[in-house]
Amino acid sequence: MKHTLRMTHQREIILAELRKSTSHPTADELYERIRKKLPRIxxxxxxxxxxxxxxxxxxxxxxxxxxxxxxxxxxxxxDHIYCVKCHRVDNINLPKTQKIVVRQKEQKGYRISGCRIEFYGICPDCRKKQKKELEGDNKMGCSSCELSDKQKEVLEALAKSNDPCGSKDIASVTSLEPKQISCQITALKKKGYVASPVRCKYEITEEGKKALD
Amino acid sequence: MKHTLRMTHQREIILAELRKSTSHPTADELYERIRKKLPRIxxxxxxxxxxxxxxxxxxxxxxxxxxxxxxxxxxxxxDHIYCVKCHRVDNINLPKTQKIVVRQKEQKGYRISGCRIEFYGICPDCRKKQKKELEGDNKMGCSSCELSDKQKEVLEALAKSNDPCGSKDIASVTSLEPKQISCQITALKKKGYVASPVRCKYEITEEGKKALD
DNA sequence: ATGTACATAGTAATTATTATCAAGTCAAGA
DNA sequence: TCTTGACTTGATAATAATTACTATGTACAT
Structure with missing residues (x-):
């Protein structure tokens, strides 16, 4: 059923911001830009x-x-190119001579209406970041990762200790059982906040210290 | 940090079911198949x-x-082919001679690691369904659409009436204001449950009657 | 036998998106 | 000019898809 589409002020701004953007934004990214002009949207x-x-x-x-x-x-x-690190999307212009042709017997009974080509790799910005990381600008882990209460408790216990600790050592200064400590340590290792210099002994990392602030 | 990956029974079943599948299933689709073998997973x-x-x-x-x-x-x-109607995904095998080459100047500073080609169209099953629809097997709308309480109220009022009704007519036999009726009618039209033979007059459709059961 | 590490089920939480509804706004008709 | 109808919005609830958390299970190492 047909109906008239009104060109409201909000729609004009949405179109204007989308026109300016070259990175094919998500709704959320576009929303952040639009609200600078329409705070109540x-x-x-x-x-x-x-x-x-x-x-x-x-x-x-x-x-x-x-x-x-x-x-x-x-x-x-x-066609597009996609950064596997930061998820940015850019256009890519291929010569029109490069066309993909699908023969009838390859079509599996589909009625094909189009074809998308997507390249993926690492964008210029993320390549620069990678180079810095290789040069010793050491930024492992993710400092903005949320910590559950139990993870905080374990991390704080490790922060107070000057030597690598075992599960029992940590259990003796927290309210947690050694088995619970083990689980939290696994999660903290994954986040890059805890390291294990020796098997069954753990210590907090620089990232972990930052995460406690 | 490296750790050993255990091949649990659950993982074996997950791999076995994924191996059998040719449609690149979603987690939910795979889960439905796996739970026939592992009910408690x-x-x-x-x-x-x-x-x-x-x-x-x-x-x-x-x-x-x-x-x-x-x-x-x-x-x-x-490469893959994707049905825009039912979202099914199939493999498509292109001759290896068809390769996309991107010259340095086209790469926009990206380090490209790969390329995906995706065809889209309508799969054999959906093509059959479409043919049936064109032959008068009339299945419009979506009978499984949920209805809010207000939508039901409006639809029931229309079901009881033998003639097309206006907003005021519907308001007089429901607890809703004419302005509210208008909004509900818009939503019901979109779902295919209400039609408007004359402007400002509405009647329930066959799909709408089915949706009330 | 005990301690450690990986895995699971159940459930809570998060992310991304869509539906609902009262009220706003604009267009059409009387 | 007023009334009615239709489209739209903001706020919020709900849904879909996914991931995190935790107590407990299980297998491996000492």
Whole structure:
């Protein structure tokens, strides 16, 4: 059933911000930009309108890796390149001579309506970061990782100790059982906050100390 | 930090079911198959293990359209075809002679590690369904759509009436204001449960009658 | 036999998105 | 000009998809 699509002020701003963007933003990224101009706009309004504008043929949806929906002002179908580290998406222009042809017997009974080509790799910014990391700018782990109460307790116990500790040592200064300590230590190792210089002995890392602040 | 990966019974079943599948299932689809053999397995276990097995290099992750993660037993990179109607994913084998080459100047500073080609269209099953629909097997709307209480109220009022009704007519036999009726009607039209033979007059559809059962 | 490490089930929490509804706003008709 | 109808919004609830947490299970190492 047809209905008229009104070009509201909010929709004009959404389109303007999408037009400016070259990185095929997610709804959330676009929302952060739009609210600088429309402080009262709702995230639900952005989500709803991206879908409405796409269905009306005004913008296009970018089908690319990652869980979040991405949109593009450019209606002409083109190819993309995706950064596996920071999830950024850029356009890539291939010569029109490179066309993929699928023969009838390869089509598996599908009626094919299109083809997307997606390159993936590491973007210039993340390549720079990687180079710094290799040069000893040592930033392991993720300092912004949330810690559960039990993880904090274990990490604090390790922070107070000057020597590597075992599970029993930690249990004796916390309210946790040694078996519980073991589980928390596994999670903290994964986050890069705890290291094990010797088997069954643990110590806090620099990242772990930062995470406690 | 490295650790040993144990091949538990659950993991063996997960791998066996993934191996049998040719449609690159989502975690949820795989879970439905696995629980026939392991009734007590947890969905969280399936999710966690798919990620672990992928990170261990035992299976591959299929990056394709749609919000859900998909996995494949086949480790060799290959191309896919995706049904835009039912979201099914199949393999497609292109001759190895068709290679996409990206010149240095086109790479935008990225270090490219790979390329995915995804075809999209309508699969054989959905093509059959479409043919039936065109032949008058009329199945519009979605009978399984949930209805809110207010939507039900409006639909029931329309079901009782033999003639097309306006908002005021519906308001007089329900607890809703005409303005509220208007909003509910918009939603019901979208679902295919209400039609408007004349402007400002509404009637229930066959789908709408079915949805009330 | 005991301690350690990896794994699971059940459930809570998080992320990303969509539905609902009262109220706002604009267009059409009387 | 007023009333009615239709589309839209902001706020919030709900849903879908996924991940984190924890007590407990199980296997391995000492």
């Amino acid at each position: 709702s995230l639900a309004t952005v989500y709803r309108n991206l879908e409405i504008l796409f269905e009306a043929g005004v913008i296009s949806k970018v089908e690319i890796s990652g869980r979040q929906k991405r949109f593009d002002y450019d209606l002409e179908e083109h | 947890s969905l969280a276990t399936v999710y966690r293990n798919l990620e672990i097995l992928f990170e261990a290099g035992v299976i591959s992750k299929v990056e394709i359209s749609g919000r859900q993660k998909r996995f494949d037993y086949d480790l060799e990179e290959h």
